[in-house]
Amino acid sequence: MGRMSLMMREETKKYLAQHKIPQLFESLLSSLMMERPENPVEYIENKMVQIRDIGPENVNWQTLVSHLHPYRDNIRRQLIRDCSVYDKEYSEMIGELEDFEERKKDHFEFNADQRYKPEIFSLTEAHS
Numbered sequence: 001m002g003r004m005s006l007m008m009r010e011e012t013k014k015y016l017a018q019h020k021i022p023q024l025f026e027s028l029l030s031s032l033m034m035e036r037p038e039n040p041v042e043y044i045e046n047k048m049v050q051i052r053d054i055g056p057e058n059v060n061w062q063t064l065v066s067h068l069h070p071y072r073d074n075i076r077r078q079l080i081r082d083c084s085v086y087d088k089e090y091s092e093m094i095g096e097l098e099d100f101e102e103r104k105k106d107h108f109e110f111n112a113d114q115r116y117k118p119e120i121f122s123l124t125e126a127h128s
Helices: 002-018 021-035 040-054 074-079 085-093 097-113
Strands: none
Touching: 002 021, 021 040, 074 085, 085 097
16 A cells, blocks of 8 residues: 555656646745735636646746836836846837847946956054
8 A cells, every 4th residue: 555655646746747736836826925816716717827828837936926026117127227137128128129239248348347346444453
């Protein structure tokens, strides 16, 4: 009996991993905790449709909440063009990918010329 239940447990783990079931539930729980909808069952139904469209193999814990990341705020994106992943995403969204690539090149060339210089300070002892 013990060997049979061990085999069943391993098959179950394999099934869950193969179908990315833990990631699916993590994504649902993350979005429920962040958004706290009035009707959780309806909300989950809608999110399951999104997961089906995205493809369960592409889902992780942050899939359903990535739009809530503060760096995805459109006002912030307009004001802070820092060559980050979020800046690139925004540039693609507004059709300025060539501008992004040029900005990125300038940004990294400028920063490559800047050498880090630590601030020099000395410790002093209080004299009485």
